[in-house]
Amino acid sequence: MHKIKEGTRMQSKIEFKTVSFVYPNQVKALNQLSFKIEAGKKIALIGKNGSGKSTIAKLIDGLLSATSGKILIDEIELNETTIADLRQKIGIVFQNPEDQIIGATVEEDVAFGLENRNLQFKLMKKRVNQALQDVGMLEYANINPNLLSGGQKQKVSLARSLALQPSILILDEATSMLDPIAKSEIKHIISSLQRKNKLTVIYITHDMEMLENVDQVLALDHGDLVFNGKPEKLYHETDILAQLAIKPPFTEQIKQLFKEHGYNPPVEYLDDRGLSEWITKLF
Ligand SMILES: Nc1ncnc2c1ncn2[C@@H]1O[C@H](COP(=O)(O)OP(=O)(O)OP(=O)(O)O)[C@@H](O)[C@H]1O
Numbered sequence: 193m194h195k196i197k198e199g200t201r202m203q204s205k206i207e208f209k210t211v212s213f214v215y216p217n218q219v220k221a222l223n224q225l226s227f228k229i230e231a232g233k234k235i236a237l238i239g240k241n242g243s244g245k246s247t248i249a250k251l252i253d254g255l256l257s258a259t260s261g262k263i264l265i266d267e268i269e270l271n272e273t274t275i276a277d278l279r280q281k282i283g284i285v286f287q288n289p290e291d292q293i294i295g296a297t298v299e300e301d302v303a304f305g306l307e308n309r310n311l312q313f314k315l316m317k318k319r320v321n322q323a324l325q326d327v328g329m330l331e332y333a334n335i336n337p338n339l340l341s342g343g344q345k346q347k348v349s350l351a352r353s354l355a356l357q358p359s360i361l362i363l364d365e366a367t368s369m370l371d372p373i374a375k376s377e378i379k380h381i382i383s384s385l386q387r388k389n390k391l392t393v394i395y396i397t398h399d400m401e402m403l404e405n406v407d408q409v410l411a412l413d414h415g416d417l418v419f420n421g422k423p424e425k426l427y428h429e430t431d432i433l434a435q436l437a438i439k440p441p442f443t444e445q446i447k448q449l450f451k452e453h454g455y456n457p458p459v460e461y462l463d464d465r466g467l468s469e470w471i472t473k474l475f
């Protein structure tokens with residue numbers, strides 16, 4: 193394994209080469225998927241229930257291994273020999289915070305993943321504190337995690353992943369059970385960490401708002417990759433949107449209305465403010 197100095201951050205890229213996955217009960221979950229995720233980018237992985245999103249997350253984390261095809265992380269093929277090292281680069285947060293709490297205190301919970309990393313106590317403590325600080329939960333370090341709200345628990349789950357200093361962070365519907373405020377807090381925490389630590393972030397989501405701030409969208413339908421590109425481009429692919437049963441974001445719907453009335457709204461994605469500025473200029 194490459195020796196990584198404490199505190200230095202690696203950036204990681206991922207490549208799938210014609211990857212298929214069939215569950216033992218013969219359910220074909222993924223069909224010959226090929227795509228690249230560049231280091232340090234934010235990706236949204238979307239698709240209806242059962243389209244194969246979580247299966248991709250589990251393949252990247254080596255919880256499952258591909259039936260055929262190759263998965264490369266930083267150009268190293270994921271297989272039985274490389275899995276232990278490659279897994280260290282990956283952090284995953286799942287949907288339900290209740291299922292993820294293990295420790296008796298928040299601090300212990302965050303330290304849990306570090307226990308088999310052979311770190312000195314002082315260093316472990318430092319990592320735990322930093323991770324809790326990053327998610328804004330340091331003041332809760334000595335509290336029983338069961339007393340926390342759903343959003344706070346999910347921040348602790350996030351801290352547990354961050355303490356491992358991953359270069360790839362996968363959020364499998366990690367905010368879908370949270371209220372809008374907690375959702376937006378976690379979104380901001382991740383965005384700022386992503387910039388600070390150059391993380392490669394994969395958001396698995398049903399929440400189209402998430403598409404606003406990603407670099408690349410991968411869309412799955414029944415295990416097939418039906419879109420791979422920038423979110424702005426997806427908004428123009430009406431057939432694919434219909435296939436995925438998603439509506440473009442509100443601002444894109446408004447732009448479409450303007451177009452239908454003979455106006456020429458900018459092609460690039462506009463958020464609420466951008467759109468209202470464009471409309472103000474127009475009139
Ligand atoms: N452990 C399993 N054994 C057998 N089939 C499974 C298993 N887990 C998932 N599947 C099947 O594989 C396909 C893909 O499932 P997956 O969980 O990857 O979908 P998903 O896109 O994450 O869905 P959701 O949005 O509901 O989380 C589905 O048809 C599902 O029923």
Ligand SMILES: [Mg+2]
Pocket residue numbers: 245246247364
């Ligand atoms: Mg899933």
